[in-house]
Amino acid sequence: MPTAGADATRLTKSQQTEPLLVVEGLKTHFATPNGLVKAVDGVSLSVARGKTLGVVGESGSGKTVLSRSIMRLNTAGNVITHGRVSYDGEDLLQESPKEMREIWGVEMAMVFQDPMTSLNPVVRVGRQMTEHIRHHLKVSKSEAAETAIELLRSVRIPEPEARFSNYPHEMSGGMRQRVCIAIALACGPKMLFADEPTTALDVTVQHQILNLLEQQQKDRFMTMIMVTHDLGVVAGRTDEIAVMYAGKIAEKAPTGELFADMRHPYTESLLRSIPKINQPKHTRLAAISGRPPDLINPPSGCAFSPRCPYAQPKCFEQTPPLTAAPAPGHQYACWFPVGSPEGNQAWETNMAAGRLQTLAAAGELNATEDIPATIGGG
Amino acid sequence: MVKVILSRLARLVATILAVTFITFIMTALLPGDPINAILPPDAPRDPEIVAQIREEFGLDDPVLVRYVNWLGNAARLDLGESYVNRGQSVMGEIKNRIPVTAQLAAMAIVFAVVISVPMGVVGAYRQGRAIDQATSAASQIALSVPNFITGIFLIWLFAVKLRWFPASNWNRWDKGIWANFRTAVLPASALALSQMAIFSRLVRSDMIATLQENYILSARAKGLNDRFILLRHALRPSSLSLVTIIGINFGALLGGTVVIETLFALPGLGFRLINAINSRDILMVQGITVFVATVYVVINTLVDVLYAFVDPRIRKG
Numbered sequence: 082m083p084t085a086g087a088d089a090t091r092l093t094k095s096q097q098t099e100p101l102l103v104v105e106g107l108k109t110h111f112a113t114p115n116g117l118v119k120a121v122d123g124v125s126l127s128v129a130r131g132k133t134l135g136v137v138g139e140s141g142s143g144k145t146v147l148s149r150s151i152m153r154l155n156t157a158g159n160v161i162t163h164g165r166v167s168y169d170g171e172d173l174l175q176e177s178p179k180e181m182r183e184i185w186g187v188e189m190a191m192v193f194q195d196p197m198t199s200l201n202p203v204v205r206v207g208r209q210m211t212e213h214i215r216h217h218l219k220v221s222k223s224e225a226a227e228t229a230i231e232l233l234r235s236v237r238i239p240e241p242e243a244r245f246s247n248y249p250h251e252m253s254g255g256m257r258q259r260v261c262i263a264i265a266l267a268c269g270p271k272m273l274f275a276d277e278p279t280t281a282l283d284v285t286v287q288h289q290i291l292n293l294l295e296q297q298q299k300d301r302f303m304t305m306i307m308v309t310h311d312l313g314v315v316a317g318r319t320d321e322i323a324v325m326y327a328g329k330i331a332e333k334a335p336t337g338e339l340f341a342d343m344r345h346p347y348t349e350s351l352l353r354s355i356p357k358i359n360q361p362k363h364t365r366l367a368a369i370s371g372r373p374p375d376l377i378n379p380p381s382g383c384a385f386s387p388r389c390p391y392a393q394p395k396c397f398e399q400t401p402p403l404t405a406a407p408a409p410g411h412q413y414a415c416w417f418p419v420g421s422p423e424g425n426q427a428w429e430t431n432m433a434a435g436r437l438q439t440l441a442a443a444g445e446l447n448a449t450e451d452i453p454a455t456i457g458g459g
Numbered sequence: 460m461v462k463v464i465l466s467r468l469a470r471l472v473a474t475i476l477a478v479t480f481i482t483f484i485m486t487a488l489l490p491g492d493p494i495n496a497i498l499p500p501d502a503p504r505d506p507e508i509v510a511q512i513r514e515e516f517g518l519d520d521p522v523l524v525r526y527v528n529w530l531g532n533a534a535r536l537d538l539g540e541s542y543v544n545r546g547q548s549v550m551g552e553i554k555n556r557i558p559v560t561a562q563l564a565a566m567a568i569v570f571a572v573v574i575s576v577p578m579g580v581v582g583a584y585r586q587g588r589a590i591d592q593a594t595s596a597a598s599q600i601a602l603s604v605p606n607f608i609t610g611i612f613l614i615w616l617f618a619v620k621l622r623w624f625p626a627s628n629w630n631r632w633d634k635g636i637w638a639n640f641r642t643a644v645l646p647a648s649a650l651a652l653s654q655m656a657i658f659s660r661l662v663r664s665d666m667i668a669t670l671q672e673n674y675i676l677s678a679r680a681k682g683l684n685d686r687f688i689l690l691r692h693a694l695r696p697s698s699l700s701l702v703t704i705i706g707i708n709f710g711a712l713l714g715g716t717v718v719i720e721t722l723f724a725l726p727g728l729g730f731r732l733i734n735a736i737n738s739r740d741i742l743m744v745q746g747i748t749v750f751v752a753t754v755y756v757v758i759n760t761l762v763d764v765l766y767a768f769v770d771p772r773i774r775k776g
Contacts, residue, residue, distance in 0.1 A: 154680055158587070185682035193680075198673040203695045203770055212691070213681035248771045264681065 099170075100127040101272060101304045102151070107164035109143075109150040109328075111157060116377040120146040122328035123164075128321075130271075133298060133305040135315030135336070137351065138325035141373040144308045145194075147325065148274045151306070152189055153181055168272070186213045190265035192294070194277040196257035200249040207245040210264055217268045232263040236293060255286035259293065266297060273298065276308045291318060312348075313355050316340065321410065324348045327374045327384035330403065334411035344406055344418035346391045350442065370441045383415070390442035391417045391427040464764065471760050478752040479533065483526045486745045493518060496542040496739035516542075529745075538746035543738045549746030552731060557713075557750075559629055560720070560727035564712035566643055567650035568705055575655045576701075579662025580689055583697075586667055595663075598656035610649035610722045617645060627724040646723045650716060654708055658701060665697035672696075699769055706762030710755030714748075 109121040121143045128134045136144045149155050151166050153173055166173040168188070176184065193199040200209060210232065211225035220228070226245065233241035236259040249257055258278065265273060275294055279287035295318050298305045309315055315322055316336065323333040324347060332345035343349055350369045371388035374380055380387050386396040393416065401414045417427040431439035440446040497512055498504065513519050517528060532539065538549035578598070582591040618626035624645050630638040669675065670693055678688045717729035728747060735743035767774045 152680065154676060156676070156679070182682045182684060185680050187682060191677075191680045193673060193677055195673060199677045201674040201678070201692050201696070202772055204692065212687075213683055216681075216683060216687075250772045261677070264677070268682075 098129075101130045101169060102306075103127040103165075103167040104151060105165040105167070107147070107150060107166060108162065109146050109155065110161045112159040112161060113377075117161075118376045119328050119379065120376060121150055122379075124325075124328070124330055126323055126330065126333065128272075128304050128306060130304055131302045132320040133295075133307060133318065135319035135322040136306060136308045136325060137310065137312055137315060137322060139310055139351075139369075139373050141376065142325040143328035143376075144310075144325050145276055146328075148191070148276050148306055148308050152185070152191060152274060154185075154191070183217075186270065187217050187268045188270055189272040189274065190268070190270040191274040191276060192258070192261050192265045192278045195281045196254055196261050197281065199261055200257055202249055204248075205245075206247050206249060206252070206260055209249075210245075210260070210267060213264075214267050229263070229267065232267055233260070235297075236260070236263045236266075238263075254282055255290065258282060258286075258290050262290070262293060262297065266301070269301070270303065272304045272306075274306050274308070277310065278307070279314065280310070287314075294318075311355070312351050324351065327379050328376060329384065329414065330412075331385065331415075332411075332413040333403075334406070334408070334413075338408045338411050342406070342408065342411070342420065344411070344413035344420065345385075345415050346389045346417075346419055346424075347385045348413075349419050350388075350390075353442070367442075367444070370438050388438055390431060390436070390439040391415075391419070391424055392436075392438070393417055393427050393430070463767075467760050467763060471756060474756045475753050478756065479530060479749050480526060482745060482748045482752060483529065484522065486741050486748070487522050487525070489739070489741065491739050493542060493739065493741050496741065533749070538749070539742040541735075541740050541743045543735075543740045543743070549743050552743065553728065553747060553750050556726055556728045556731050558632070559725055560713055560716055560729060562639075562643060563647050563650060563716055563719070563725070563727065564709055566647035567654055567712060568709055570647060570651035571654035571658050572701075572705070574651075575658035576662055576694075578655075578659040580666055580694065582659065582663040583666030583670060584685070584689055591663075594659065598659050601652045601656035604652070606649050606653055607718045607722050609652050610646065610719055613645045613649055614723075629723075629725045642725075646716075646719045646725060649719050649722075650712060654712075657704060657708070661700045661704060662697060665700050666693055669693045669697040695769060699766065702762055702765055702769055706759050706765075710751070710758050713754055714751040 104127065105125050107121055107124045108119070111118040111120060124143075124147055126134065136147060138144045146155065150162055151173070153162075153166075153176070155162070162174060164174070168184070173181070173184070200206070207226065207229060210229035211222070214220060214225040214228055215222065218225075230241045230245055233244055238244050238256060238259050244252070244256075244260075249260070252260065258281075262278075273294075278294060279290050282290060291314060294305070294307070297303070307315055307319060312322075319336050321333070321335050322339050324331045324339075324345060326347050331347045332339070332343065334343075339348065340352075343352065347369075353367045354369055356364070356366060369388060374384045374387075380397070382395075382397040382399055383389070383392070383401050386392040389396065395416050399416070401416045403412045403414045405412055406418075415424075417424045428439065432443065437446060493516065494504075494509055494512060497516070498509075517525055520528070529539065536550055538553070541547040541549060541552070575598075578594045582594045585591045614626045617623045624641055626645075628642060630642045632639050666689075675688060675693060678692045683692075714729065714732070716727060717733050719725075720727040720730040721733070728751070732744065732747045734740075735747065
């Protein structure tokens with residue numbers, strides 16, 4: 082098939098070992114009447130060829146803006162971007178709009194969150210699948226149609242020939258997301274962004290879509306960034322995970338390492354908020370107390386400190402830098418990391434002082450948004 | 460689809476009945492005795508002749524009876540005769556004059572669409588930039604100038620100064636398409652200007668909303684160029700309001716080209732309607748009004764059907 086993904090065997094040794102994507106100090110700020118919204122505030126990461134990076138965080142943590150900034154899809158007129166996004170050795174932030182159009186679809190593609198709104202309702206699925214194939218690969222209409230039907234088949238849409246001439250509203254949400262994936266794959270991108278690809282779907286369909294993405298990623302040797310708010314989604318399907326909070330990376334580690342030895346209290350809170358199947362019925366959901374931070378005036382010190390069960394006076398004053406953990410590739414930004422002697426000490430201190438966030442995290446108090454952002458011991 | 464069309468047709472008939480009834484009652488309520496229109500002003504008011512005429516025109520029947528009689532005739536496309544010009548059938552007069560008015564209205568709409576759609580699209584695409592400010596200001600001005608002023612200006616520039624087009628009069632189709640077109644250009648342009656302003660604002664605002672949609676971002680992420688996205692992805696979902704307003708305004712133009720027809724001395728329907736009103740030619744007024752109203756309703760029904768072509772989601776209705 083002419084649209085197959087990057088072929089691992091064609092690459093030289095150095096190309097294979099060099100990361101496909103390197104992001105350095107990326108900042109994306111939006112100038113608004115209320116002030117500068119620092120949606121992404123100094124993110125550095127890299128993704129090796131053929132690997133999958135999971136970007137995890139709550140709504141408003143900057144993960145969607147991050148993926149759009151890397152792809153340069155932020156269209157708002159008030160956007161200010163700094164830093165370096167090196168893709169295959171080229172700095173994307175320096176490319177002209179015309180050069181970006183040659184990269185979009187062909188080199189990198191994106192699967193969006195809501196398949197109900199990311200397909201044009203008045204254009205047949207077939208044309209939405211073929212227009213960029215024809216544009217980028219310069220093939221005839223019938224060749225593009227053949228490719229598209231083949232793609233529909235590969236994302237397991239039954240009767241692809243009939244579905245080809247459907248309008249989006251004639252399909253279910255899961256099927257539309259399959260179409261969106263097929264569209265993203267159509268020109269054989271080397272890099273795929275999946276921005277909350279299953280958030281808008283039924284739980285049963287979520288699983289299928291995730292499996293489909295994983296399988297396509299392996300088959301085509303694609304590099305993938307999977308953005309989600311659900312640690313459960315990325316747990317078994319990524320090589321590395323970056324946890325984002327307030328536009329910064331809170332913790333970053335290979336997936337196994339992260340779950341085995343998480344250091345950041347925010348990561349721990351995220352994991353704790355996933356309901357477990359073996360919990361008794363009607364167990365109260367362990368929510369993270371407080372609200373996501375204000376990105377215009379983020380809290381001083383560590384942005385998570387007002388909600389953190391471990392927070393100590395130092396956390397409210399000094400921003401913790403990304404620090405390397407003993408395990409390779411593991412970094413975290415915390416003064417009192419989970420599981421460390423300092424962290425345990427901080428927890429005990431807070432429990433003794435009756436810090437509400439700590440009591441809530443310990444399950445002794447109902448975590449609500451109403452717990453005030455307290456400074457110090459509580 | 461058949462079911463949709465049938466239900467639309469039923470609604471159409473009901474609307475036309477309501478429209479004709481209201482028009483009939485309203486014209487019946489007009490002050491002044493129709494006799495004064497039928498008899499020349501200087502003719503002697505001989506009670507016997509008056510009674511005979513009242514009998515002949517059924518003026519003494521109750522208004523409902525007159526309406527039913529009139530409706531029965533109207534169903535056979537007989538709208539009666541002019542009170543003033545005896546022997547002149549209302550239907551004949553409409554047939555005679557509607558081509559002029561319809562052509563003016565259609566040309567005005569076409570001119571307006573051809574100019575306003577690119578204007579609106581560019582305005583939305585370059586929202587807030589100089590070109591958007593300029594086109595917005597231009598349409599604001601176009602909207603605030605009455606069309607007879609535009610007409611006078613067009614006559615002065617293109618007829619008097621440049622001598623490209625005639626200042627008045629009308630050539631029918633049989634005199635050749637170009638001869639006809641030449642006489643229609645200026646009045647149609649005068650009518651088109653305010654339409655263009657309305658259309659371009661609608662297209663612009665709908666387009667701005669459409670460009671915020673997720674599917675536009677998806678199209679960009681596919682590497683399509685902006686022109687393709689604007690024309691092939693954004694324009695159609697942004698044209699529902701335009702289609703609606705075209706329907707409404709075309710109907711309005713059919714009855715509302717009076718001023719321009721008068722200014723350019725064109726033998727159109729609006730000109731005739733004003734004439735009929737001035738001379739209390741009630742049957743003529745009724746006939747023309749009902750005709751325009753009916754066309755209006757029919758066009759808007761067509762627009763409803765057209766929606767389905769613009770937006771496939773409506774087809775299942």
